[in-house]
Amino acid sequence: MPSRATACCGSPVISRPPNQTRPEVGVVSPEMSRKNVVLPAPLGPMIERSSPRRTATSTRSTAMRLPKARVSASVRSRGASGIGADSTGPSGVSRSPRRVRRAPVCYRPREHGCAAAGAPVSLELPPPPRPWPTQDGMPTTRGLNFYVADPNLEFVCSTVMEPEVLARARPLLVEMGAVAGDELDALAAAADRHPPTLRAYDERGRRVDEIVFHPAYRAMEQLAFERFGLAAMSHRDGVLGWPGRVPHVVKYALSYLFAQSEFGLLCPVNMTDSTARMLTRFGDEALRGRYLPRLTATALEDLWQGTQWMTEKTGGSDVGALTTLARRDADGAWRLWGDKWFASNANADVALTLARPEGAPPGTRGLGLFLVPRHLPDGTKNAWTINRLKDKLGSRSMATGEVTYAGAVAYVVGDVGRGFAQMMEMVNGSRLSNAMRAAGIMRRSLLEAVFHARGRAAFGGALFDKPLMRWTLLEMLLDVEAAASVVLNAAVMFDAWDAGAEAAGRLLRIVTPLAKGWITARARAVAGEAMNVRGGNGYVEEWVNARLLRDAYLGAIWEGSTTVVALDVQRAIVKDGALAPLAAFIGTRLDGVRERHAKPVTDVVRAVLADVERRAAAWTTQPPDTRELEARPVAETLYHALATALLLDEGQTLRPQRQDHHKLLVAALYARRWLVPAPPGVPAFSPSALESLERLVDWRPIGADALAAEAPVRD
Ligand SMILES: Cc1cc2nc3c(=O)[nH]c(=O)nc-3n(C[C@H](O)[C@H](O)[C@H](O)COP(=O)(O)OP(=O)(O)OC[C@H]3O[C@@H](n4cnc5c(N)ncnc54)[C@H](O)[C@@H]3O)c2cc1C
Known part of the structure; x- marks a missing residue:
């Protein structure tokens, strides 16, 4: 009781x-x-600790x-x-x-x-x-x-x-x-230093394809899968004592914290989670009954991990070019023949994979989605091998291999003619998860940078008080707060969509690639700046910065690289009509802004949206080379418009509660930085904006005067 x-x-x-x-x-x-x-x-x-004019007076x-x-x-x-x-x-x-x-x-x-x-x-x-x-x-x-x-x-x-x-x-x-x-950070550092190795054969020369992990990785698995149940919490009632399923938004907030110390393992966690999701949505009763209890287990000894392998030597972006063949044999079983060039979580027990059934049409239309188990129901090893492991820049704790299907037994998932469409639904979820992980990397980068700048002195004062250092930290802070808002609001849409809200699904269709495209790309810059802030130590592997930077580089490549994701935003607009719901969502947030000094920010966002709508209206009649050229700048602009609107909305909530203009100021500065960029040679931020940094970092109330000084103006 x-x-x-x-x-x-x-x-x-x-x-x-x-x-x-x-x-x-x-x-x-x-x-x-x-x-x-x-x-x-x-x-x-x-x-109240000090006057806003801190730079000049602080000791x-x-x-x-x-x-x-x-x-x-x-x-x-x-x-x-x-x-x-x-x-x-x-x-x-x-x-x-x-x-x-x-x-x-x-x-x-x-x-x-x-x-x-x-x-x-x-x-x-x-x-x-x-x-x-x-x-x-x-x-x-x-x-x-x-x-x-x-x-x-x-x-x-x-x-x-x-x-x-x-x-x-x-x-x-x-x-x-x-x-x-604490604990996770230390484990992550050790697992990063001791990447997994492939044990292809056992002592008697039999093919085993085992991956050998450092104990630190196993300890992290215990934390992620068992103690926190991150992969299971969306599928099983009662994980972490929750009544029913844990909402996506809570899972995202927890994972955002996890990602600040360990990036690599969140790939297996997310892949296991999304394999269970795919089976729940598309798998038949037999597949669900056999695999779901294991994929959603929270005890490591019961757990079967999942993964998704699409990419082949022919390309990861152009999935329709893949060559893996699915053949239905006389015994009625499907068997796969082909190579997967990038196979993360190579030690997984269950892989979802795309292959072309014999005789199916070319391109993505002909692809089927298959479940390939590591072991067959009778316990024998399925016919696929891990040829070698990749020697990667980042995400080194987790095993990414090259895999060959040599007649591997596979089971069709869902409609064999809709494999690609089904897989894309999974990819969309993974893209959002990727954005969240990149946002976590940004947050850790900011934390490290602020800590270092406050704790280190140069030229007679704290680094934190140097104007150019403040500029760097302020820009990072804006990126961090914007990204956190976007991913957590997207997670709410995810929950709403799962609960049957079609409108949320339409929004997610565009918000997901927007978030994936910008946040994963920006995380590279933010992690790089944090490395600079730590100076020489930032470049030394004993500190976390190098790992953050190496990991950050991956987010913008896998699950659709930045340009490919920008093209997906364009497809969402042209084919799925996704701009109208997004514009309405943003407009509602702008309409709610009542603070006088924030009005110029809403004007900027409205003007930018109108520009985008004008451009997008012309896309249907433009040749691809003209249209595609606009995909990335438009996607980035839409991300900034969305982020600014969310920050304004939060600001409108926060101000009356605490007389705090923190979020409204962040929205104004964010708009100034990304929607109304300064002319060449002009600093992005004024000295008065830099003076607000300490209050922003510490979450001490920001006055209306600070906001009034920073409202952006668009020509
Ligand atoms: C560590 C790691 C782990 C991975 N794990 C997995 C996994 O588990 N499962 C899996 O399926 N895949 C995995 N991948 C593969 C990853 O998803 C692909 O590398 C990625 O999708 C890009 O594909 P590609 O490498 O073939 O490059 P390409 O598709 O050849 O692309 C090369 C470049 O061209 C750009 N490009 C492509 N098309 C266009 C276009 N139309 N217009 C403009 N630019 C374009 C891309 O943006 C990219 O910059 C992994 C990759 C890495 C690095």
Whole structure:
């Protein structure tokens, strides 16, 4: 029985007793359940710390203060030393160790039907782990709770999740944040240093095609599949103690945290998740009965992992050119013959693959979708081999191989004549997941950069206070907040679509390639800037930056490279009429903006949308070489318009709650950066915008004056 119920937004929220075993997760430690913490804004108390004109007046000691998540009262009380770890408050006033509890508030009381703004929700939080002291100007984020340290994520979650969903998700997010900031990060570094190897033959010379992983990878699998149930939570009731299925939006928020430390393993997690999804949607009863329980298992010993292999030597973009043949033999079984040139999660137990049935027409129309098991029902090894593993730049923890089907037994999934169309549905889900992972890389990059810039001095002051450094960090912050909003809002559309909302499906049709195209490409730049910020150490593999950068490069290649995805946006507009629902979605958000100083931002977005609509209207009559040339700039512009509209919408929610123009300012600066670019030679941001950086990073309230100064103007 639940121990207590607290009123949240008019509806009761049931919390578990502190020592109750959580199904499929393990025991909640009494210490975790008991402790309360001071959270960073907007969760914690808002303390006015300094004047906005910080750059000119800050001293080295105040400017180098670490983010609040690292200097909570509970941390100080445990005697951590180093920057930000003493027991003296920012104003120099001694603060005795104490526990402060402040329940988070509902940011959308009207929409959620709450009795009053600020109605408390149930909250039991563990303390952030004790920080590691900084002694040498080389601060590390190791030990930080990535969720507690990310007020933006908490806020965006509050705008996309119902309060009771967020209340239930929060302890899980905090738990994931702690794991990502410490244990997972260490495991990921080890697995990256020790990539898997292929054991093609056993000691008696028999073909076994086994992949040998470093124990760190196995430990990460345990975290992802078992402890957090990331691959199963959309398919199985009760994972992580959730009543029913965990919503996609919660899975995305959890995975966003996971991705900040480990990128490679999220490919197998997502592929297993989407293989189960494909079977649920298209598989017959026999396939579902045999494979779904294993694909959605949360115990590693029961789990069968899934994967999807399409790409051949002939090309990954032009899938219709593939040559793998599917032949139906006299015994009625389908057998596959051919090579797959890129086969990630090469150790998977179940592969979904595209092949052309003998006699089928050329191109994508003729392709069938097949399930190829690693082992046949009688336990014998199926007839496919892993020829070798790829030596990759990034995502090194995970095995990508080259595979040959030599008469491998395969089962048709769904309609054999609609294989490509069915597979594209899976690819769309994976593209969104990819965008989320890239957004996670961006967020980690920003975190590392801010930490370093605050903890390191040069030329008599903190790096953080140098104007050009602020410029770099501000630009990263804008990208991070925009990406988080886009992927989490897209995840909400995913949930709505699964619940039967056709309109959400039409929106996803275009939002998915928009997000995949821009965020994965931009993550490269953001990860690269973070490497620069860390200087020489950023280039050294002992620090996380090199891994982030190497991983970031992959996101923009697989699941459709950037240009191919831009062409998909164009197809969505021309063939599926996806621009109208997107424009309506954006327009609704702009209509809701009432803040006077934000109006110029809405004008910019409207003007940009009108431009795009004019261009798109001409596409149907243009020759391909003219039309295709516009695909990428239009896709990028639409992404920025969508991101700005979402930021404005969030800003409209946040401002009345806390008198905080944070999100409206971010929207204005984002529009200024990406929709109204500065002329050549002119800095993108004004000195006053740079002065807001610290408040933006710390989530201290931003005044209307800061917004008024930054509203973009379009000629
Ligand atoms: C580490 C890794 C793991 C992978 N794992 C898998 C996997 O598990 N399963 C799987 O199926 N695939 C996998 N892939 C393959 C990946 O999806 C493809 O590499 C990708 O789709 C690009 O295909 P390609 O390499 O054949 O390049 P191409 O298709 O030859 O493309 C080369 C370049 O041409 C561009 N291009 C192509 N067509 C056009 C056009 N019409 N207009 C303009 N530009 C164009 C592309 O954008 C790209 O930049 C993996 C790739 C990598 C690197």
